[in-house]
Amino acid sequence: MLHPVPTLKETPSQTAGPYVHIGMTPNFCEITGICEADLGLTMLTPETQGQRITITGRVFDGSGAPVGDAVLEIWQADADGVFVSPPGRGSNSKPAFNGWGRQPTQPDGTYTFETIKPGRVEGPDGKPMAPHVSLWIVARGINIGLQTRLYFEDEAEANATDFVLNKIMDPRRRTTLIARKEAGEVPMYVLDIHLQGDRETVFFDM
Amino acid sequence: MSGIILPGADGRLYQRDRDWHPAADTPGYKSTTFRAPRHSLLSLGPTKSEMAGPTFGHEKFGPLDNDLIRNYSQDGTDAIGQRMVVYGQVLDENARPVPNTLVEYWQANAGGRYRHKKEGYLAALDPNFGGFGRSLTDDNGFYQFRTVKPGAYPWPNRGNDWRPAHIHFSIFGHAFGQRLITQMYFEGDPMIWQCPIVATIPDKAGIDQLTAKLDRHNTTPMDALAYRFDIVLRGRRSTMFENKLEGN
Numbered sequence: 452m453l454h455p456v457p458t459l460k461e462t463p464s465q466t467a468g469p470y471v472h473i474g475m476t477p478n479f480c481e482i483t484g485i486c487e488a489d490l491g492l493t494m495l496t497p498e499t500q501g502q503r504i505t506i507t508g509r510v511f512d513g514s515g516a517p518v519g520d521a522v523l524e525i526w527q528a529d530a531d532g533v534f535v536s537p538p539g540r541g542s543n544s545k546p547a548f549n550g551w552g553r554q555p556t557q558p559d560g561t562y563t564f565e566t567i568k569p570g571r572v573e574g575p576d577g578k579p580m581a582p583h584v585s586l587w588i589v590a591r592g593i594n595i596g597l598q599t600r601l602y603f604e605d606e607a608e609a610n611a612t613d614f615v616l617n618k619i620m621d622p623r624r625r626t627t628l629i630a631r632k633e634a635g636e637v638p639m640y641v642l643d644i645h646l647q648g649d650r651e652t653v654f655f656d657m
Numbered sequence: 658m659s660g661i662i663l664p665g666a667d668g669r670l671y672q673r674d675r676d677w678h679p680a681a682d683t684p685g686y687k688s689t690t691f692r693a694p695r696h697s698l699l700s701l702g703p704t705k706s707e708m709a710g711p712t713f714g715h716e717k718f719g720p721l722d723n724d725l726i727r728n729y730s731q732d733g734t735d736a737i738g739q740r741m742v743v744y745g746q747v748l749d750e751n752a753r754p755v756p757n758t759l760v761e762y763w764q765a766n767a768g769g770r771y772r773h774k775k776e777g778y779l780a781a782l783d784p785n786f787g788g789f790g791r792s793l794t795d796d797n798g799f800y801q802f803r804t805v806k807p808g809a810y811p812w813p814n815r816g817n818d819w820r821p822a823h824i825h826f827s828i829f830g831h832a833f834g835q836r837l838i839t840q841m842y843f844e845g846d847p848m849i850w851q852c853p854i855v856a857t858i859p860d861k862a863g864i865d866q867l868t869a870k871l872d873r874h875n876t877t878p879m880d881a882l883a884y885r886f887d888i889v890l891r892g893r894r895s896t897m898f899e900n901k902l903e904g905n
Contacts, residue, residue, distance in 0.1 A: 454895075456751050456892075456895075457751055457752040458750055458751070458752075458892075459748060459749075459750050459751075459752050459889045459892075460674070460677055460750070460862070460863070460866065460889060461673065461674065461677065461678075461750060461837075461889050461890065461891055462837060462839055462866055462867065462888050462889045462890070463677060463678050463679065463839065463858045463863040463864075463866060463867060464678045464679060464837060464838060464839055465679070465825075465838065465839045465840040465854060465855075465857070465858075465867070466679075466686070466688075466838075466840075466854060466857075467825065467827075467838045468825060468840075469773075469775065470763065470771045470773045470775075470776070470825075471763075471825070471838075472773070473763040473771060473772065473773055473787075473788055473789050474761050474762065474763030474789055474825055474827060475761065475763075475827060477763075477787070477789045480773055480774070481774070482729065482772055482787045482788070482789055484729065484787075485719070485721070485722065485728045485729060485787055485789055485790070486717075486719065486722065486791075487717060490713075490759075512691040512692050513690075513691040513692070513693075513695075514691045516691070518692070520775075524836070526706070526709075526710065526711060526833040527706075528706070534705070534706075534709035535709070535711070535712060549711060549712075550711060551710075551711030572704070572705050572706055573705060574704055574705075575702070575704055580704065580706075583706070585706050585707065585833055587833070587836055589838050590692065591688050591692075592686070592688030592689045592690075592691070592692035592693070593681075593689075593692055593693075594678070594679035594680065594681055594683060594686070594689060594693075594857050595678050595679060595681070596836055596837070596838055597694070598707075598834075600706075614704065615701060615704070618699060618701055619699060624696075646691070646692045646693070646694060647691060647692065647693060647694055647695055648695075651694055651695060651696055652694075653696070653699055654694050654696075654698050654699070655698060655699050655700075655701055656672075656673060656675065656698040656699065656700040656701070657700075657701050657702060657703045657704070657707045657834055
């Protein structure tokens with residue numbers, strides 16, 4: 452049975468502006484003493500379980516210039532594919548891992564997260580999605596935060612059946628979401644983000 | 658289960674009304690020219706990944722986190738400017754309060770100058786004003802903070818563009834798909850209507866939604882004005898489970 456529901460309009464988005472670092476990474480831009488550390492700077496504790504990885508890359512605009520005034524946030528499941536939220540509705544199997552990180556881009560457009568490789572999460576079709584990290588990007592000149600995802604090159608089999616990747620018709624564009632692996636004690640996954648241009652990243656409305 | 662059934666907490670997020678938000682490419686705001694994606698967004702609807710979101714509160718929140726008048730004070734004195742309290746309620750599209758969610762805000766000082774090394778405006782820095790704060794909403798979704806009114810300032814866009822006085826807001830909600838950044842303006846400010854960034858919003862009613870209202874009754878006598886700014890995040894559908902609505 453349907454019931455009428457109250458409806459409000461979502462608050463319209465506005466650009467984060469050129470000084471988003473003040474509000475989201477204040478210590479990074481030398482506003483110190485208000486909070487001890489920038490929120491989301493550190494995702495790992497010694498207790499965190501899972502394969503340590505580094506996620507890094509650069510953000511570019513449509514002219515090929517680095518975007519040095521952006522903030523990136525990531526959101527991911529733990530090593531078992533479980534999210535820490537919503538609160539009280541099943542808890543994360545690894546309480547030491549919150550699953551959320553935030554980093555500024557450096558003047559050369561570089562971002563870096565130290566995290567763990569996420570497990571697989573069930574997709575809308577009931578099958579597990581490939582391991583992925585959700586990305587959200589805001590900056591001057593971005594009117595509404597851009598949603599995208601990072602997938603892992605060494606998960607080719609899982610990527611091939613992933614619900615989201617398979618919605619991207621052009622296989623060349625699909626590759627804009629797949630991070631290149633550089634092996635090491637802590638494997639590094641590299642994904643550049645292109646806001647516009649020939650190599651424009653696939654962005655979502657999710 | 659009886660009585661009025663409210664929308665659930667477990668259902669899918671409503672589709673975002675992209676026509677209500679600014680388009681990606683808005684030529685009047687020139688910074689969008691090389692930063693707006695040219696491809697259409699891929700519309701998928703949220704998966705489990707977008708319907709979960711980070712929780713906060715276990716971090717250390719200091720007593721001055723929501724007091725921009727004092728939280729950067731270097732010499733124990735207050736920041737300079739028109740004193741005010743900004744408060745409001747965070748709701749979802751179903752008009753349900755969003756409790757225990759993180760709200761962050763940042764702004765220029767009373768002269769319209771940001772504390773940032775790339776900021777070139779000649780208005781003076783206030784040594785006692787940092788311009789950043791944060792709150793967690795209470796059980797009813799309310800937040801509040803104390804600050805000074807930010808100044809308007811000129812910015813490089815067209816020859817002589819000015820930003821109206823505004824405060825930037827970042828809001829989380831309980832799902833990563835609700836994540837929102839916006840700006841708050843002040844009721845009655847004529848500068849609102851000549852700003853190219855405000856003008857990226859297609860509907861005047863949307864601009865009104867970003868305009869905080871002077872709240873005469875909540876002013877602090879002999880101290881501070883009060884402005885109310887409510888924020889609406891995406892809501893969720895009810896979910897059907899064995900013919901019963903779940904998550905209510």
